Structure formats: structure tokens, C-alpha cells
């Protein structure tokens with residue numbers, strides 16, 4: 235598994251970056267807006283607890299490498315997080331500036347400024363504080379496993395990351411929208427982690443290597459397997475040509491250069507993944523992109539900032555409509571038949587369930603359909619090792635990430651059901667620290 239194994243076409247023209255980088259003058263001016271709060275709420279709000287005022291102070295004094303080091307000490311994926319974190323609901327959302335009716339300090343862009351400088355100067359993380367001689371395997375090569383692997387390696391332990399895809403990085407490489415994070419940026423972080431001495435192997439755990447084999451080879455196993463494929467709609471026509479689920483669609487445009495979209499595209503779903511797919515379809519040339527969601531605007535799970543941005547991209551939204559059939563001609567999708575819905579009583583989760591209204595069906599013509607429902611679970615292989623699952627997610631002790639089998643730890647989307655990159659990083663780091671604390675004394679060199 236090698237960063238140069240696949241050509242990664244970058245669609246710079248169609249996917250210019252959402253947030254432009256700060257230049258030196260703007261970065262210093264922005265850094266000097268920070269009040270350098272003691273007990274800073276932004277540090278508490280960041281799941282990886284980056285010491286935000288500390289790194290911003292270093293930027294203000296021109297110590298960019300020091301700023302990057304402060305970031306990386308807490309969050310080894312500081313580069314990708316600076317681009318993908320929904321900062322308005324995390325660090326920037328708590329900035330005290332808003333108490334004075336001022337714009338929050340642009341923490342994400344300042345973090346990016348420091349990290350870009352660091353990578354431009356040839357990123358190398360400090361050598362391992364050599365200590366341990368234990369061996370750990372991480373299943374999955376996404377943010378959770380990368381953070382776990384880096385933290386273990388920094389402490390001297392041997393780590394092997396197993397991922398079943400040609401390139402590591404999980405959704406950072408294959409899923410997050412290209413105008414936020416380019417595959418090459420994800421791969422730059424992986425190269426840095428590889429440079430720390432983490433080994434990467436391409437293998438499907440459970441199929442090409444068994445958990446029993448891994449248990450013999452490794453002292454501990456961290457499961458960062460994420461979530462699986464997009465759930466099927468379960469309606470006629472789903473296998474027609476021109477129907478491609480949102481994750482496959484995003485992965486394809488990000489890594490293969492296969493960019494053909496229809497003139498009219500229908501996206502089905504109301505989450506951030508639906509929005510990312512819809513925006514990408516617009517930028518890839520679709521004249522009309524329609525997002526259909528079976529509940530109302532208020533119930534839509536996508537972040538407000540993502541929704542607002544999508545409207546600027548020219549995506550059209552339709553509420554209270556659920557698909558009942560994908561209509562085909564000559565083997566290809568030509569329309570989606572929808573039924574209007576009304577929202578019933580709240581269910582056990584507190585969400586109001588949509589009920590189809592009889593006789594309300596209508597057809598929306600299209601050349602491409604992108605289902606973007608939730609993701610399936612890929613944890614079943616762990617059950618045979620006595621690991622407790624609930625609703626397909628791995629049950630862990632929150633503070634350590636330890637599963638019901640003490641040899642196994644877990645974190646990221648396969649535990650939390652799908653949150654943000656920074657949450658996966660925090661989980662991986664926390665689990666690594668707990669693994670280190672559980673290593674047998676003979677696995678420690680002092």
C-alpha cells in the first residue's frame with residue numbers, strides 16, 4: 235500500500251478550495267485578534283484538545299514550526315482537521331469573541347496556515363520517545379487508526395495498519411469532499427505517519443487475514459473499521475445504469491478521474507453526505523441537481539453551514555418526498571417516482587416518522603440517481619472474538635476505548651455511528667494511551 239500506487243487526479247479547476255488559505259499578513263493579523271484566554275473554551279470544545287491559544291500565540295510571534303508542533307502533539311491529523319472540521323460547531327463556536335458580537339477567531343484557517351507551512355518545509359515528526367517493545371495491529375487505515383498508530387509509534391511501539399483499500403486514509407482519502415480535502419493532502423499525512431515507522435499493509439481483515447492470526451502476532455488490536463457501504467433504498471430500479479450511491483460516486487471522482495455525470499441528477503437523502511454528493515455533481519457539470527428528503531427542512535440532519543453552501547452551489551432542495559421507484563428505460567434510470575409524505579408522531583428516537591400520502595406520487599426526470607442514505611455496519615467479524623456489539627456498533631468503555639474483549643480496543647465511526655474526523659482522531663489517541671497503560675511490563679523498556 236503505497237501513496238504513489240494510484241494516480242490521483244486533482245480536479246483543481248472544478249474543485250477550488252472552499253476556504254482560501256490565509257497569507258502571512260492576514261494570519262498574523264488574525265492571530266493577534268485572539269485574547270489568549272486562560273482555560274480557553276476552544277481547547278475544551280476541540281475533541282483532541284489542541285492548545286489553541288498556545289499555537290495561535292506562536293503564529294503571532296512568527297514561530298510557525300512551534301505552532302505546528304503544538305497542534306501535532308494533540309492531533310496528528312492537524313492538517314486534515316484544519317480543512318474539514320465543522321469549526322462553527324466546535325472550537326470557533328465557543329470563541330468568546332461572539333460574546334462581544336465580534337467574529338470568532340478563525341482557528342481552523344490559522345491551524346491550516348501553520349500546518350501548510352510545516353508540510354511545505356518537509357514534514358517530520360519528532361522521533362519516538364523509545365519505550366515500548368509491544369506490537370499492535372490497527373484494523374482500518376482511516377483517521378481513528380492513524381491517530382492510534384501514531385500515538386503508539388511515538389511511544390516506541392511497533393504498529394501495523396491493515397486496510398482493505400488500495401490507498402490508506404479511509405474517508406479522508408475516499409470520502410470527504412475534494413473542495414475541503416484533496417486526496418494528496420490525506421496522503422501527505424499518511425506519508426508522515428509512515429515516516430514515523432508505522433507499517434501499512436493492504437489486506438481485508440477477516441477475509442485475507444484472520445483475527446486469530448492477528449491475535450497470535452500482536453499484543454493488542456485496535457478496530458477502526460469505520461462504517462460500510464451506503465444502505466440500499468429497497469425500491470425497484472435500484473440496480474439500473476446511472477444509479478450510483480454517494481460514497482462510490484465521491485470515491486470515484488476523487489480517485490479515478492471518472493467524472494461523467496448526467497445533465498439532471500437526483501440525490502436522495504438529507505445528511506452531509508447527500509450535500510457533498512450534490513455539490514460535487516454540480517461542479518462536475520450537472521445542470522440541475524435536486525436533493526429529495528423524506529422529512530422537512532427543519533429535520534434535515536446536515537449542518538446548517540453545509541446546507542447554506544449547497545444552495546450557493548445551485549442545488550435545489552425538495553422536502554417531504556420519498557422515493558418509491560427508480561424508473562428505467564433500456565436499462566438506465568430516466569426518472570424517480572416519489573410519494574409526498576406527512577410527518578407522524580415521534581418514534582423511539584424522538585424523530586417524526588414520514589408517512590407516504592396515498593395518491594400523491596409524481597415523477598422527477600433525471601439521467602443520474604445518487605442514493606445517500608446512512609452507512610451500513612462492518613463490525614460483524616468482531617462478534618466471533620467475544621466483542622459486544624449494539625446496533626452493529628462496537629460497545630467500548632468510553633474513557634479507554636476498550637471493548638468487552640480486553641485484547642481489543644476500538645474507536646471512530648464504528649463506535650460512534652458516524653461523526654467527524656476529529657472525533658475519530660480523539661478516539662484513536664485515547665485508545666493508544668490506554669493500550670500503552672495495559673502493556674505488560676516486559677513490553678516496556680523503561
Ligand SMILES: Cc1cc2nc3c(=O)[nH]c(=O)nc-3n(C[C@H](O)[C@H](O)[C@H](O)COP(=O)(O)OP(=O)(O)OC[C@H]3O[C@@H](n4cnc5c(N)ncnc54)[C@H](O)[C@@H]3O)c2cc1C
Nearest residue numbers: 374376377378397398404405439460646647653654655658
Ligand atoms: C461523504 C462523507 C463526507 C464527510 N465529510 C466530513 C467533513 O467534511 N468533516 C469531518 O470532520 N468529517 C466528515 N466525514 C466523517 C469522517 O470522514 C469520519 O467520521 C471519519 O473518516 C471516521 O474515521 P474512521 O477511521 O472511524 O473510519 P473511516 O475513515 O471510514 O476508515 C475506516 C477504514 O477501515 C477500512 N476497513 C473496514 N473494514 C476493514 C477490514 N475488515 N479490513 C481492513 N480494512 C477495513 C475501510 O476501508 C476504511 O479505509 C464525512 C463522511 C462522509 C461519509
Ligand code: SF4
Nearest residue numbers: 280315319324325342
Ligand atoms: S482540530 Fe478542529 S476542532 Fe480542534 S482546534 Fe483544530 S479546527 Fe478546531
